[in-house]
Amino acid sequence: MTTSVRAPLETTTGYPAEIVARYRAAGYWTDETFQQFLGARAERFGDAIAVTGPDASGTDRAITYRELSDRADRLAAGLQSSGVQPGDRVVVQLPNIVEYVEVIFAVFRLGALPVFALPAHRSQEISYFCSFADAAAYVVTDTHAGFDYRTLARDVVASAENPPRVFVAGDAEEFTSLDELRSADPISDEPAAGPESVAFLQLSGGTTGVSKLIPRTHTDYLYSVRESDRICGIDENTRLLVVLPAAHNFPMSSPGILGVLHAGGRVVLAPDPSPDTAFALIEREGVTIASLVPPLALAWLSAAARTERDISSLEVLQVGGAKFSAEAAKRVRPELGCTLQQVFGMAEGLVNYTRLDDPEDTIVTTQGRPISPDDEVRVVDDHGEPVPSGTSGHLLTRGPYTIRGYYRAPEHNSTAFTEDGFYRTGDIVRLTDDGYLVVEGRAKDQINRGGEKVAAEEVENHLLAHPAVADVAVVSMPDQYLGERSCAFVVVQGEQPKAVELKKFVRGRGLADYKVPDKVVFVDEFPVTGVGKISKSELRRALEKTFVTS
Numbered sequence: 001m002t003t004s005v006r007a008p009l010e011t012t013t014g015y016p017a018e019i020v021a022r023y024r025a026a027g028y029w030t031d032e033t034f035q036q037f038l039g040a041r042a043e044r045f046g047d048a049i050a051v052t053g054p055d056a057s058g059t060d061r062a063i064t065y066r067e068l069s070d071r072a073d074r075l076a077a078g079l080q081s082s083g084v085q086p087g088d089r090v091v092v093q094l095p096n097i098v099e100y101v102e103v104i105f106a107v108f109r110l111g112a113l114p115v116f117a118l119p120a121h122r123s124q125e126i127s128y129f130c131s132f133a134d135a136a137a138y139v140v141t142d143t144h145a146g147f148d149y150r151t152l153a154r155d156v157v158a159s160a161e162n163p164p165r166v167f168v169a170g171d172a173e174e175f176t177s178l179d180e181l182r183s184a185d186p187i188s189d190e191p192a193a194g195p196e197s198v199a200f201l202q203l204s205g206g207t208t209g210v211s212k213l214i215p216r217t218h219t220d221y222l223y224s225v226r227e228s229d230r231i232c233g234i235d236e237n238t239r240l241l242v243v244l245p246a247a248h249n250f251p252m253s254s255p256g257i258l259g260v261l262h263a264g265g266r267v268v269l270a271p272d273p274s275p276d277t278a279f280a281l282i283e284r285e286g287v288t289i290a291s292l293v294p295p296l297a298l299a300w301l302s303a304a305a306r307t308e309r310d311i312s313s314l315e316v317l318q319v320g321g322a323k324f325s326a327e328a329a330k331r332v333r334p335e336l337g338c339t340l341q342q343v344f345g346m347a348e349g350l351v352n353y354t355r356l357d358d359p360e361d362t363i364v365t366t367q368g369r370p371i372s373p374d375d376e377v378r379v380v381d382d383h384g385e386p387v388p389s390g391t392s393g394h395l396l397t398r399g400p401y402t403i404r405g406y407y408r409a410p411e412h413n414s415t416a417f418t419e420d421g422f423y424r425t426g427d428i429v430r431l432t433d434d435g436y437l438v439v440e441g442r443a444k445d446q447i448n449r450g451g452e453k454v455a456a457e458e459v460e461n462h463l464l465a466h467p468a469v470a471d472v473a474v475v476s477m478p479d480q481y482l483g484e485r486s487c488a489f490v491v492v493q494g495e496q497p498k499a500v501e502l503k504k505f506v507r508g509r510g511l512a513d514y515k516v517p518d519k520v521v522f523v524d525e526f527p528v529t530g531v532g533k534i535s536k537s538e539l540r541r542a543l544e545k546t547f548v549t550s
């Protein structure tokens, strides 16, 4: 066994002691942890099916709670015997395959921390997560959707100072396969993780050069999961269809995979996001709830009219991650025959749901209200002063499952949080009289590409590395299907490259595909604001004009 020493985790989560005491006294924070989560579920729900879906080889699988728990235990043992230790970080980048669930629970069981990467991430993002979190291990699948993750792993290992061990679901080639790991002896007892310690690192959508890592604790996250179950009516009869990438906060915990497993229901993993695949699974598995981003909800609405599948088991369609227009929202009940639930959440914490028994008008026109009576929501103007109810302003929040700071980012934290611990979400919202939130826009420098978040600055930095780019500004442009796409305005130096060359350049630097600008516009100079900064709002307006006229 080889063991390399990893930096200890920075464990301060920033919740003041009196707040911790309050959340515990209120019963929000309990002693439950992810380390014992699956074992406890297996005892209770043993032979019920926990997860169905493809495995890495594409074979359809149905795994009971007991099997899932046994498999996760054996994987944990394998990880342990190959040197992964409690407190270590493990970057997990898996598509919607059953191994995803096994791996995250194996990592939890060991007392190690998953870092939840998305399948779309490439060498830029993964190398950064591995080095920033000082990851001991990196778990991938062999190939998925035409992409070979072992090639990516080779790049990541080659460029790392302290490379992670690589574990592969499926054909591992020179790496270690999960099957090999599973042959290890049972795990020796690991020290119990404290409920208020960090359980995993989630990724922020990002507003600066790179994504921030979000330290979520066992107790804060499990509180949001249990309450989500209550609000969304999740129980043993629930069948949840997971269409979005399983590692994203929405399908993971709102109430998502974790909520459904907590309640003894069944998680149905969809191998691809097409409505045809989804509808076939709804019919076969009797799916009761699904969570989608708005573009997929639109695709389901148009596919529902011509499907021959019986999708009548579907009771709730959750839509979130980006604004769902009221026009589309009101089509859900008549055309899909189920209740819409709008979900406005963020990996940093706060999640808002419309309630299942809300009046239709509330469901269609708002993005819901917070999970907890102790979620504090402030809507303020540009100077931080509260605005009157019904007026739009910046959303700030603090509460029993919202972080007090990003992982190892003191400088960023001093602006991303107020002095009294409120997270500045960067969203512009309005509060209705009955405390529901309506998302009106965004102040953060981010493009929301159908739920996938693109930090303008990150893409700008990569474009600036091109020798012909003198200056660049990346902004959102309206899009009928995705809501927004990205547009890079570029001032060139020397010979003007083709737009396609710049896109290829960005992709070639190992950035996730969804961050490659959808459009490149060459300009002689940028419009500037009164203080001489590039006026992104003017650039956005210019795009809107061309869209109206073209």
Ligand code: OOB
Pocket (backbone or CB within 6 Å): 203, 204, 205, 249, 250, 254, 319, 320, 321, 322, 323, 324, 342, 343, 344, 345, 346, 347, 348, 351, 367, 425, 427, 439, 442, 448, 451, 453
């Ligand atoms: C979810 O999480 P993230 O971390 O990918 O993105 C959070 C941001 C929010 O700050 C907001 O800008 C946007 O995504 N957003 C919405 C929205 N839901 C999220 N904007 C308008 N309407 C909505 N319904 O996206 C996320 C996490 C948990 C549950 C659901 C979504």
